[in-house]
Amino acid sequence: MTDPERSKIESIVARLAGAANKGELGTIVAEEIQKYSVFELQVIGGRLHLEIERLPAHYRHKIRSYFKDQIFGAHHILLSRYRSGYFRKCTDQIRDPELFLSYCRMIPDGCMAWDEGMWKNPEIWSPRHRLFYYLIAAYTMFVEDLPGHPVGMPFPGGQVVEKRGNEYYCPIRDKEKDVFFSICNFCPARQTD
Template sequence: MDPVAVCERCAAARTRGALGTAIAGAVTRFPPIDLQVIGAHLRNEVDRLPSPYREAIRPYFVAQVFGAHHDLLRMHRAGAFERLTAPITHPGRCLEFWAMVPRGCLERDELPDRHAHFNSPRHRLFYYLLAGFSMFVLERPGHPVGTPFPGGFRVEERRGAFLCPIREKEGDLWFSICNYCPADQAETG
């Protein structure tokens, strides 16, 4: 699967439904063995984290990847994207995200204790596709609400707005989904 071609199809979408359809078209091409490998890599990355953070973050990382995967497939099979005709809320940010993804698929994460990553460009593409689905189709943060971060901070939803303690702190990682997330920076100090 060519990440450039996949991202061009996603970038061409003008509505949330068209983007959902484009993402689903790519994600459904991943065979079950890829999902098993991605799950194993995710488990390995989480297992490296110190306790008790490891236990606190595990369900959120699983939800971020496999919960989003389930929601995407469920919506696709139900025909929900055909009815989702609203335009993409942040089209510029969305285009920037899809322009970044092919290069991001080739980047190695130097901070594996802070960012679960996958060991092949193909698997990182899967991660980015699901992040794009969450952020631009569902209009939710890339990290699920409740995701804990060191220091006792969490992704929150308050009165319909999403707040993240690291939203503006990941700028040094140009390939981080945080740079494209619809959440606002939470007050942490």
């Protein structure tokens, strides 16, 4: 028997995978993102807040704005571009189509890979909320060709995501290989030296 939530996610992912170019992908992501209710966005924001609050205080204060920008800053830019008609004019090809399709294949399992029982009120969290994260990352990495984590985002040890010329560098880019559902495995950034 198929989980109806997984089936819905697989249907959305099939739609993403069918995008012919960046403009189509941006449009599809924006249309799916607009289906999230204000309550769902509040749940996602609340979950992000809880994840940040679990971090050590000295790191939490440095990283808070970057996590919010990664999710809700990208959300704002995505919808602004969609509403302005930007994506209708964009026919640029998706960077590395095979990597993009691999990303799409990972999403359904990635959405289901989490144990939500450890969170307060796990009954209001669902794989659909995790999908929001993957949709935003798809937009950021495959439409905008930006790293999954914003430039300047600090990591433990003091290194940050950097832009050098036209290239991006991340200190954790190649550190997540064993975590199949990590966006780092699909990021356009290079590993920091």
